[in-house]
Amino acid sequence: MWLISLRDLQWRRRRFIIAVFATGLVFGITLLLSGINASFQNEINHTVGSFDASGWIVPTAAAGPFTSSAAFPAALARQVARTPGVHEADPMVVTRVTLAGATPTDLIVFGTVIHGIGPQATSGRDARRPGEMVVDSSLGKAVGQVIAVGGRQFHIVGTYSGNTVFAGQPTAVVPIQDARAISFDGEPLATSVVVRGLPSHPPAGFQVLTPNQAAGDLRRPIKSAQGTIGFLNVLLWVIAAGIIGSIVYLTVIERTRDFAVLKATGFASGMLFLSLAVEAIVIALAAAIVAIVFAFALHGALPLQVAIGTGTYVALVGIAVAVGIIASLVGLRRAVGVDPALAFG
C-alpha cells in the first residue's frame, strides 16, 4: 500500500507540505519548551553538584540552603564537624544582591570558606582572600574586572559556567567574610552548614538535607513555571494532532469514492487503514524532521538555556508517530466504513 500512499502524498503535495511545516513548527516549539524545561533541571543539578557536598544542615524551619535567609551562629559548623559521619563541615551564607547598571541584574552570592567546600573556578582561580570573587560566565564579566556588590568592590579572579539558578540567574562565590559583610554587617553568622559526610544526627533544631533535597529547594520557586511549560507542551501536542487529524480527515472525505472503488475491487479494510495510517505517519515523521531543524536553528537565539538531548529528539519522533496515528483514527474509521456501493454512485 506504499504505492497508494506515496502517490496520494505526491498528488496532494502542496497540502502535504503545508501540513508538514505547520506541524513541524508546532513540534519544534514543543522541542524548545522541552529543552527549556530540561535546562531548568540541568542548572539545578549542575549548581548543587558544583559544591561536591554530601548535604546541608539548615534550621528545621528553613526550606533549604539556597532560599532561606534564617541565620544562625557559624560556630555550629565546628560542632557539626565533630559529629560522627562528618568529614568536613563549613559554614555558608547565601544571599541575593542586585547589580546596578542599565539593566539591573540579580546575582545569587555564595559565601564560602576559603579553600573550603564550594564551587570552584573553571577559568582563573578560586577566591583566596576577601574582596575576590568567582562568577558564572552568564554574568558576562571576565577575570580581572571589578564589580560593586552590596557597596563593596570585588575583583573577579575566576569564572565557572552553568552555575545558574531560578531559570538563568547567575551565581557568584565570595569568601564567607564578604558575604557576612553584605548581609549581616560582618556578624559571624551562617545560613547553612555544608558538609562532606553526613552526620549521624543533626544538631537540635536543625535538619540535614541531601543534595536531592537541596535541589528541590532550588526547584520550588520555578515549579509553577515548569508546570506551565508542561501544560503548554501538552496543548501543542494536541494542536499538532489536530493538524494531522484534519489533513487526514479532509483527505478521507475527498477520497471517499476512491476508497469505495478499492473496496469494491477487493481491498480489505485493513489495507485501507494501513494506507492512510502510512500517510499520517509520513506527515508526522517529516514534521519531526522539520521540527528538529527548526529547534536546532533557534535554540541558540533564545535568552534561556535550551538543553535538547538526543533522547528528546528520539522521543519526538516516537511521539510524533503516535500523535499521527491517534490523530488519524477518526479519518481512518471513516475510510474503513466507506460503503463500496458508493463506487457505483
Added chain:
Amino acid sequence: MTDPTAAAPDTGSPAATTIDTSAARLSVEDLTIEYSSGGYTVRPIEHFNLEARAGELVLLLGASGCGKTTLLSVLAGILSPTAGSVLVGSTQVVGLSGSALTEYRRHQVGIVFQAFNLLPSLSAAENVQIPLRGAGVSARAAKERALTLLNDVGLSDRVEHRPGDLSGGQQQRVAIARALAHNPPVVLADEPTAHLDYLQVDGVIRLLRTLADSGRLIVIATHDDRLVPLADHLVNLTPRRDTESRAPETTQLHEGEYLFHQGEPGELVYVVETGAIDLLRTREDGSEDLLTTVRPTGYFGELAPMFGLQRSAAARAATPSTVIGYTVRDFRAQHSGSVGQLLSGGVDTVEGNA
C-alpha cells in the same frame, strides 16, 4: 476531439487469456432488493430471475432508477438483497462476508464503473496494478500484468499517463483493464458508455464484445439502447409502456381492495368513476402513509406508464369503487392536454407518481 485509441483493439489479446468458463456462469433466482429512501421502502427489483453462461454478453437495459445498478451491485457482492439467490460459478454470493467476500470481489468478478473511477493520483499502469497489489501480488508481477492488459486494450503508449491526461474512452479502457487484472470469469459494467462520445463508444463496445467472445460472462447495465445489437441476452428492466390503443378496462373494487401495489410496473392511467381511491405509500416500518384520496372524475397513476417507472404508491379502494383504466395514448386523447397539464392534473403528482 477524437479519441486516438478509439479504433478497435487487438481482438485477439483479451481472448488469448485462459478463462475458467465453468466459473463464468450466473444464476439469479427470485431476487428481490429493497432499500430505504426518505423513510419509505423502495423495491426496484422484485422476483427477478436470470440465467447466463460463459461467452454471453447480457444487457440489463432500463431507464434511470429502474434498479439496474442496484442489481449489478448485488451481483458484485456489494449489496445484499432482501431475498433470493445469486450463484456465480459455484459461489453463492448472497451471504458472503469477510475474507470470502473479499476473495469473491478479487477473483470472480471484475467491475467497470460508470464514471471510470480511476484513482487520479495513479498512472494508468498503477491503476491496473492496484487490485493485484492489494491481493499480495509482487510489484514486478503486477506491473507486467498491467502492461499486458493495457496493451490488450490498446493503451500501451499511455501507461504512464494519469487519468486526467487521458480521454474518456481511454479512461474507460484503463477501467476495463483494471477489471481484468485478476482475470475474472465475470465482468460487470455499469453504464460503460455513459460518459463517452460516439467515437469513444465504438472502441469500448468492441472491447466488451471481445471480452465475451473470449469466454467471459459480461453483464452490462445501461440505458443506452445502442448497445442492444451487442447483446446475446437482453433483460429489459423498464416496465413495458403500452403505447397502443386498447379498450378501457373497468374495474370494480370492494372496500379495502388494492388496485395495484407500490413497486409494481404501471401500464394504465386510472379515472375514478364511483367511490374513492386512497393512494398509500409504505414506510420502512411497514406502516402506510395516505398521500391523498381520489374521488370521481379524478385520475391517478399517470407517471408510471408515461415514463416506464414503477408504481411509487399503492392504490386501494376507500369505499366500494369503480375505476376505468386507459393507456397513456387514449388518456391523452381524451384529455387533449399537454403533458405538463396532464401531469399537473393528476392527484398523485403531489408526492410523485403512483
